[in-house]
Amino acid sequence: MTFDRDILAPDDAPTPDADPAPAAPVSRRSVTLGISLLTTALLAAVLLVLPTPYAIRAPGPTEDTLGVEGQSGTQADGAAGAEAGQSATALPLVEVEGASTFDVSGELRLTTVSVYGGPGSDVLPGDVLWGWASDERSVQPVESIFPEQTSQEEQQQVSEAQMASSEESATVAALTELGYEVPATLTIVGAAEGSGAEGVVEAGDVVVSLDGEPVTTHQDLLAGLDAVTPGDDVELGVERDGERVDLTVTTGEGDGRAALGVFLDPSYEFPVDVTIRPGDIGGPSAGTMFALAIITKMTEEDELDGAVVAGTGTMSVDGKVGAIGGIEQKLFGATRDGADWFLAPESNCDQVVGHVPEGLRVVKVATLADARSAIEAIGAGDAAGLPTCS
Template sequence: MTFDRDVLTPDDAPTPFAPPVSPRSVTLGISLLLTAVLAAVLLVLPAPYAIRAPGPTEDALGLLEQSDGSASDSGAADGASATAVPVVQIEGAPTFPVTGELRLTTVSAFGGPGGDILLGDVLQGWFSTQRSVQPVELVFGEESPQQQQEVLQAQMTSSEQSATVAALTELGFEVPATLTVAAAVPGSGAEGVVEPGDVVRSIGGTPVVTHQDLLTGLDDVTPGDDVVLGVERGGEDEDLTVTTGQGDGRAALGVYLEPEYDYPVDVTIRPGEIGGSSAGTIFALAIIDKLTEADELDGAVVAGTGTMSVDGLVGPIGGIRQKLYGAVRDDAEWFLAPASNCAEVVGNVPDGLRVVRISTLADAREAVEAIGAGEADDLPTCTSGS
C-alpha cells in the first residue's frame, strides 16, 4: 500500500515571524539618519576659527634657493633658473667656515580672509598636540591679506636691522646710528614736545652716537621722571624736557624712531618668504657664528626663536608650541626659547628635543658654544631655577 504525502520544498517553508515595527523605532531611525546627515554637512561648513600648525624651518647658516628671473638651460618651459645664495651673507670682514645648523622656526596659519577652514579641521585641531585653534580675529585681525603681508615684511626688515646691530655690538664693533624722530607716541610725555624730523644728539647731557647710547641713558631713569633730550631741529641744537613713561624693563621716551645705521660690516639677510620679527635671535647668532673663528656649533643642529632688540634683549613670540614641533620634525636636538615664553613651553616639549631658556643674545651665544662643546648639561631650562 502506498501513501501520497506533500513534500515541503525550501520555497514552501513558512516565513519566520517578524514583529511589527513600532512608531518609536521609526522615529529613532529617522532621527539617527538626520543626525548623521547634519553632522556630515557641519563638517564641510566653514568655521570662524583659525588653525596654527608647525611651519617650515630655515637654516640661517645655509643657502636659499632664489630665482634669478632668467630661463633655465632646458628652455623657457622650465621657468626661471634658481641660484643658491647664503641666507646670511657678510662682506667687509673675514668670515669662517661653520658646521651644524641654526634653524629659525615658523608657524603656518590657516583660515582668515579668503582661506576658510572647515569644522572638521577645527575638531581635528582641538585634539592635536601640535596645532592650536583660535577665533579667526585673534590670529588675523581685520586686515586684508595684503595688509598682513605688508606688516610682516616691515617687521622682518626691522628684525634684520636689530639683529645685525646686536650681533656686531656683541662682537665688539661700534655701530653709529642717526636716530630721527618719526612721531611721538600719543598720550606720552613726548607728545607736543618732540617733532617729526628731530635728530637725537644727546640724552641727559651724554652724546648719543649709537642706539645703545640712547638706551643706556634711560637705564638709570625712573619711569615718570623728566629727562633732557638733546636734538637737532632745522639745523639748530635744542634741549627738550621729556617726561618718561614705563617701557619694557626701563623708562621710555615715548617716541617712534627711524634709525639709520652706519654698519662697519656689510650684512645681507635673505629670509625668503618668511615674515615677522621672531627670527631676530637666530639671525644674530648666525652673524656671530660666521664672524668668529671658532666653530661654535661643531655640527649640532639648534633651532630657536625670539625677537632681538638692538641692545641684545630676547623678546617673546607667538606660536611657540608649533615651533617646537617644527624644530624636532626637521631634526633639531636643541631649541633656544625666550624666557618670557617658558610658561607655554612647559608640558609641550616633544620627545627628542631639549629646550634652553634665554633672555639675552649673550645667553644664546653661551648656549650655542656649550652645545657645540658638549657641555650643555647645566644650561638653564624653562623648569630650572638657574
C-alpha cells in the first residue's frame, strides 16, 4: 500500500528542523506602562486599608418605649425582638410602680444613630465613599463628633452619664406634666469659671430660695430664673453648714434664660417609682420619648390608638425639648422600622427640611406639652393642623 506524501506532510507544514519565527522585542514603553499599572494597583490597595480621619453616622436601631427591654425595631433584629417580647423574663423598657397604669396600643419609638469611627474604631476609604453616596449616612471629621484625646472607655462613661441624667429629667418632667409635685434638694457642687457665682457660692450650699421666693422643686428655681433678665443680680438663699445665708449673684445667660452659673447635684423625692431600662443605648436624646412613655402609661385614655410614632429630643426637668445630633439618620431609622409620624425638636428643624423620607410626617415640638398634644391629636385622627418643620 502506498500513501500520498502530500496527505502526510504537505509542502507548507513546518518540519521538526525548521527554525521558529523570532519573537517581537518588548518596547520600553510597554515595560513602563506595566510597571505604572502595577504600582498604581499596589497604591490603591494600600490606600483602601488605611484609616481615615472621618466618622460615619448611620441610622441606628429604634426601641418602642412602651414595649420591653431590647425589643429592637431594626429589620435585622426583628425576629429576635419578637422573641424577647414574648419571653417571660423580658422587662418593660419603661416601668411605673406606685400608681395606676393602663394598657396602650401603638408604639412610641426612640431613635438612635450608629457611629462608625472615633476612639477605638477606624473608617476605611471605601466606607467614606459609601457614606458620601448614601442619603441615609453622613461623613464628618472625627473631631466634630468626639472630643480630641478621648478614649473609647471615656466616651462610654460620658454616654452612660448622659443617659442616667436623661432618665431622671424625663421622669421629673413627665410626673410634673401629670400634676405631681417632685420635691428636690438642689446642692451646689461648684461654680462656672468667670461666672457671677464664682467666689460667691461654696460647694455644699443647698439652694432654698431665689429673690425671696422658696425653692422646693427644680421647677421653682427655673421658673424664677425665667423672670430674671440675664445680667441682673439675684438674691440666692442657701443653707450652708446648717445656717441660712443670702448671697448676691450676678446672672449670666444659658439656654435662653438667666443662669446662675452654678453646677447642681439635684436629689429628687419621686412620688412614683419609675424604672427605665435603656440597655446599650447611651446619650441624652431619648428623654422626650421616655417622658411620653411615662405619661402614656399613666393616662387612662389610649392616646395613640394604634399609631406608630417615633421621635427624639433631650428633655429638661421643666419640660423643654432640646436639640440633638444625627436627626437625618434618625428619620430614616424611624421609616425603616414602621413609623408614620416623627416628633422632632423645633431647634432641629433646619436639619430636618429636605431630609424627610417619603411617607414620614414630621411634627415639630418645643415642649413636653407640645409632644403630648401631638400624640393625642395623632391618635384621634386630628393631626392635620400639627406644626411641621417646613
